Amino acid sequence: MTDETPTIFKGLAGVPVDFTAISKVNPDTNSLLYRGYPVQELASMCSYEEVAWLLWYGELPTRAELDGFMAEERASRALAPNVRRAIDDLPLSTHPMDVCRTAVSIIGANDPDAEDNAPEQNLRKAKHLFAQLPAIVAYDQRRRHGQGLVEPRADLDYSQNFLWMTFGEEADPAVVDAFRVSLVLYAEHSFNASTFTARVIASTLSDIYSAVTGAIGALKGPLHGGANEAVMHTFDEIGSADKAEAWLEEALARKAKIMGFGHRVYKNGDSRVPTMRTALEAMAAHYERPDMLELYEALETAMVSRKNIKPNLDYPAGPTYHLMGFDTETFTPIFVAARVVGWTAHVMEQLASNALIRPLSVYNGVDQRELPA
Numbered sequence: 403m404t405d406e407t408p409t410i411f412k413g414l415a416g417v418p419v420d421f422t423a424i425s426k427v428n429p430d431t432n433s434l435l436y437r438g439y440p441v442q443e444l445a446s447m448c449s450y451e452e453v454a455w456l457l458w459y460g461e462l463p464t465r466a467e468l469d470g471f472m473a474e475e476r477a478s479r480a481l482a483p484n485v486r487r488a489i490d491d492l493p494l495s496t497h498p499m500d501v502c503r504t505a506v507s508i509i510g511a512n513d514p515d516a517e518d519n520a521p522e523q524n525l526r527k528a529k530h531l532f533a534q535l536p537a538i539v540a541y542d543q544r545r546r547h548g549q550g551l552v553e554p555r556a557d558l559d560y561s562q563n564f565l566w567m568t569f570g571e572e573a574d575p576a577v578v579d580a581f582r583v584s585l586v587l588y589a590e591h592s593f594n595a596s597t598f599t600a601r602v603i604a605s606t607l608s609d610i611y612s613a614v615t616g617a618i619g620a621l622k623g624p625l626h627g628g629a630n631e632a633v634m635h636t637f638d639e640i641g642s643a644d645k646a647e648a649w650l651e652e653a654l655a656r657k658a659k660i661m662g663f664g665h666r667v668y669k670n671g672d673s674r675v676p677t678m679r680t681a682l683e684a685m686a687a688h689y690e691r692p693d694m695l696e697l698y699e700a701l702e703t704a705m706v707s708r709k710n711i712k713p714n715l716d717y718p719a720g721p722t723y724h725l726m727g728f729d730t731e732t733f734t735p736i737f738v739a740a741r742v743v744g745w746t747a748h749v750m751e752q753l754a755s756n757a758l759i760r761p762l763s764v765y766n767g768v769d770q771r772e773l774p775a
């Protein structure tokens with residue numbers, strides 16, 4: 403290494419790469435704003451449909467705009483026959499994130515205007531993906547249980563219908579509310595790895611379906627969205643609260659990363675965790691599962707006292723989805739259904755002021771040399 407070697411910011415940690423007006427993640431105040439509104443207030447007062455509109459358009463919808471959007475969303479929920487066939491053709495062992503990725507690809511292939519990046523076209527596509535993802539996620543969980551597709555119901559809102567299509571029965575209002583809160587909290591988080599992936603793809607002037615497909619791939623990993631699924635595997639492995647401390651000691655001794663803890667930006671706790679934890683508490687009470695909350699608290703207490711590393715949103719979200727009856731493998735696809743709003747908003751923001759994203763690398767391989775004769 404010479405003095406001229408540029409500083410490398412591994413993982414782009416701490417490097418601002420562009421402006422965004424969509425959300426503000428503030429680790430100093432442990433806060434998160436969507437278009438200026440605190441996420442906790444949106445989670446307590448708004449439907450997921452309203453939050454989606456806010457993230458795309460920058461303002462909350464008027465009553466007439468919301469009514470129009472809800473009617474459009476309800477009319478676009480059913481899967482096209484070739485999307486359904488493609489899901490049916492996938493092995494039952496296919497990871498549900500791969501099912502989502504494949505289904506989004508086919509939805510893109512069905513769109514004759516897939517390559518048209520005009521803002522009104524991309525808004526239309528964003529709304530279509532928003533309406534379609536619950537059917538994909540719900541149907542995939544059902545087919546893994548040997549159950550048939552449940553048709554969407556236009557008299558139910560987005561969150562009610564998602565649960566209806568998954569379980570084939572109307573969910574209790576308390577469950578619908580906890581689910582809606584999780585979607586609002588998961589909808590957007592600035593330049594996280596999957597959103598950045600979507601922006602990189604958009605920056606080449608590729609299409610929005612390709613950007614979302616790539617983002618799904620990035621979200622799948624356990625260091626990002628895949629952590630909500632991994633948290634549940636951890637809970638299954640530990641079994642009960644009294645075993646949490648010993649389990650953690652052993653896991654840390656083998657230098658394992660404890661899933662659902664830590665964050666690249668928040669170092670003093672994730673702004674969304676208190677709200678999601680309240681939703682988990684409500685579900686633990688609703689399903690009479692205090693043991694789940696006890697295990698949650700025991701592992702958190704042990705991790706904070708041992709490493710001073712706090713939980714991220716995936717930590718309370720995983721057990722909440724488990725209590726609702728979702729398969730563990732379905733947790734990250736639910737994150738897809740929520741985050742598709744943030745991804746598509748970022749694709750549109752990227753295109754509105756585009757520059758090809760292409761950083762530099764510093765070569766550290768062998769010097770130029772002659773080919774062997």
Ligand SMILES: CC(=O)SCCNC(=O)CCNC(=O)[C@H](O)C(C)(C)COP(=O)(O)OP(=O)(O)OC[C@H]1O[C@@H](n2cnc3c(N)ncnc32)[C@H](O)[C@@H]1OP(=O)(O)O
Binds near residue numbers: 413627662665666716
């Ligand atoms: C919605 C989301 O995507 S939120 C993130 C979901 N991901 C997870 O929950 C996976 C578990 N967490 C992690 O792997 C990390 O905390 C990340 C990837 C989220 C953030 O990582 P980074 O900002 O790169 O922090 P980094 O990995 O450098 O950690 C700093 C130190 O804390 C430790 N650390 C951070 N998170 C954890 C964890 N979950 N378990 C154990 N140790 C941890 C690291 O080992 C490292 O220690 P060292 O300095 O002794 O080597």
Ligand SMILES: O=C([O-])CC(=O)C(=O)O
Binds near residue numbers: 588591626666714
């Ligand atoms: O911001 C991040 O790096 C990860 C995260 O919490 C999210 O995407 O919600």
